[in-house]
Amino acid sequence: MKPIRFDGQVAIVTGAGAGLGRSHALELARRGAKVVVNDLGGAVDGTGGSISAAQAVADEIIAAGGEAMAHGANVTSPEDVADMVETARQRWGKIDILINNAGILRDKSFSKMSLEDFRTVVEVHLMGSVTCTKAVWEGMKEAGYGRIVMTSSSSGIYGNFGQSNYGAAKMALVGLMNVLHLEGRKYNIRVNTLSPTAYTRMTEGLIPPEAGQLMTPESVTAGLIALVGEDAPERTILAAGAGGYAAAKIYETPGVYLPPEQQTGEHVAAALARITDPAGQEEYEEGGRQTLKFLGHAAAHFGIKMG
Known part of the structure; x- marks a missing residue:
């Protein structure tokens, strides 16, 4: 079995100060990547901010012998993201991998949800991913290489009560992947989507602790690694959690013709x-x-x- 390595490659992982993002960043670094650890450092609902979480993960990577830098860019800010990408390029010369992982939750039933909470969640998940992808896209085209992962969710693909904002944003990322796959293919930019389930601060309280012991971030990260290697697939929605891995697909029936x-x-x-x-x-x-x-x-x- 050929090992998946990222020696000489540069990866940006958003929302990498904790949970899945932290796990992704650590594993990419362990496999040789230089990692930009991005995290605004806010609460689960997106309020507040501190670079300390991102810096702690970067320090952990460096202590283990890897290369990393922390950046507190707000993924919804084009200026912040441009600074993050430019800083990484000045230090390491390029961006090979982008993991769009940053996200927030503001769960309520649709009847009780404010438009502000709906818009804010869509802005972070969807437009945050768009903003970060746009910032690295031309560089990847020029290099003739890129690996990008969107982070979707079963809430978007199948639906979960009280998550209309989150679900709408997460399904929109599948549509974004579908189009960018077509536009990036001739430049060897492969775009895939990870649909994770793990026991993190975003799911704490929703999943029993005993089940959470099985739903490790590391089991999801194994799927992430398969989506960003040199031989990565294309346009794949990979569901991952608790050691289970599956592909979610959208099919269309033959239908009928009516005169x-x-x-x-x-x-x-x-x-x-x-x-x-x-x-x-x-x-x-x-x-x-x-x-x-x-x-x-x-x-x-x-x-x-x-x-």
């Missing part, structure tokens, strides 16, 4: 059982394939030759 006279709400409702039948479903890599499928059915109905 013009049947293109009504009533006929669609009547055909829902056939529309939702999973037999023959496919995974699409580009949205255009859906359009071609529908056009193909329509063209066949009217006897029109396509292309």
Whole structure:
């Protein structure tokens, strides 16, 4: 089995002052990467801030013989992020890996949630990932190499009560991955998504301590490492937790074609059982394939030759 190493590579890990981010940063460093340990140092809800948590992780890496620097950039601030990336480039020359891990929680039912709490969570998870990715994207294109990981969640992929803000942001990151995968492919930029479950300060109180003993951050980090190596996959949603690893995929059913006279709400409702039948479903890599499928059915109905 070929070991996954990152010797000579530079990685940025956001939200790396504790929990999963800390675990990611330590393991990347152990495998040879120079690591930018980013953390605003705020509370779980995003309030407050201190670089001490990030510095402690950087110090831990350095004490173990690795190379690291701490940076307290707020991932939602383009100016902060630009400074973080430029500082890392001045010190080490490049950025090879970006782990978008920073996040906050402001859980409430949708009825009780303020728009401010919704917007703030989306800003940190989605726009924070966008801002950090944008800051390293051109450099990776020029280098012809890059590995980027978004951090999604089962809350977005499947849903969890009281997390409409968090779930919306987390599913949006899957859409971001899908597009950046296509745009980055010819530059050898591979973009993947990690969907973790672990016992951290963000899940403390939601998961029984005895279960938490099994849900170690390190078990999730093992999945992360597989997503950022030289031979990393592309456009993969890797779910990881408690030693379990699975891929989450979005499929589309073959569906049905309804002729013009049947293109009504009533006929669609009547055909829902056939529309939702999973037999023959496919995974699409580009949205255009859906359009071609529908056009193909329509063209066949009217006897029109396509292309």
